[in-house]
Amino acid sequence: MLLDNETPAATTCSETVCARDRGESEARFTIGQVIGRTASRFPNQPAIVSSAFEPLTYSGLERQLNAFRRRLRLAGFDCNARIGVLMPNGPEAALAIVAVACCTTAVPLDPRLSQPEIEQRLDMLNLSALVVLQGSAPEARQAAARRTLAIIEAAPVGKGQLGLEIAVQVSASPAIDAEPEPHSPALHPADVGHDRAAQAYSVQS
Numbered sequence: 001m002l003l004d005n006e007t008p009a010a011t012t013c014s015e016t017v018c019a020r021d022r023g024e025s026e027a028r029f030t031i032g033q034v035i036g037r038t039a040s041r042f043p044n045q046p047a048i049v050s051s052a053f054e055p056l057t058y059s060g061l062e063r064q065l066n067a068f069r070r071r072l073r074l075a076g077f078d079c080n081a082r083i084g085v086l087m088p089n090g091p092e093a094a095l096a097i098v099a100v101a102c103c104t105t106a107v108p109l110d111p112r113l114s115q116p117e118i119e120q121r122l123d124m125l126n127l128s129a130l131v132v133l134q135g136s137a138p139e140a141r142q143a144a145a146r147r148t149l150a151i152i153e154a155a156p157v158g159k160g161q162l163g164l165e166i167a168v169q170v171s172a173s174p175a176i177d178a179e180p181e182p183h184s185p186a187l188h189p190a191d192v193g194h195d196r197a198a199q200a201y202s203v204q205s
Contacts, residue, residue: 030078032102076171
């Protein structure tokens with residue numbers, strides 16, 4: 001991701017000091033804030049590229065993240081919620097994971113899990129909800145239903161565009177739209193299956 005470069009090129013400093021200063025600067029922002037800052041500076045730069053879709057620009061990514069956030073807050077999920085993402089590996093899964101991580105704690109789950117493994121993960125992880133692709137993951141849906149775990153359906157926007165629309169049940173008590181703390185966990189590494197997703201898309205920095 002791109003951040004404001006607060007050190008002019010002409011400034012002489014050691015690489016170690018410059019790296020430390022950049023790290024301290026980045027640590028003050030959440031993932032969503034970093035993406036927002038980048039979108040304000042480079043709105044038309046590609047953020048996610050894939051052979052299956054038109055490139056998603058930073059401005060488009062920011063719109064997607066804001067839409068996800070609004071829907072999750074309306075459904076009652078605040079910044080402390082833990083939301084699982086169980087989707088086939090690829091750019092849509094990457095988008096969903098980033099979108100969830102920008103406003104809650106995202107818990108990516110390996111789409112290759114067997115039914116007993118899904119049951120085990122749901123018992124272990126104390127999730128608030130589970131994001132699945134529209135019309136997919138029947139075993140995960142059944143396991144979630146047995147635990148009264150909310151299912152969030154993500155529907156592709158289609159037409160060659162990378163984007164997701166989520167369907168949620170609006171809560172009688174919507175969550176306060178508080179920003180996650182910069183040092184709070186954005187991702188919970190429940191599984192390593194989404195390592196394969198990194199091979200299907202590229203986040204430009």
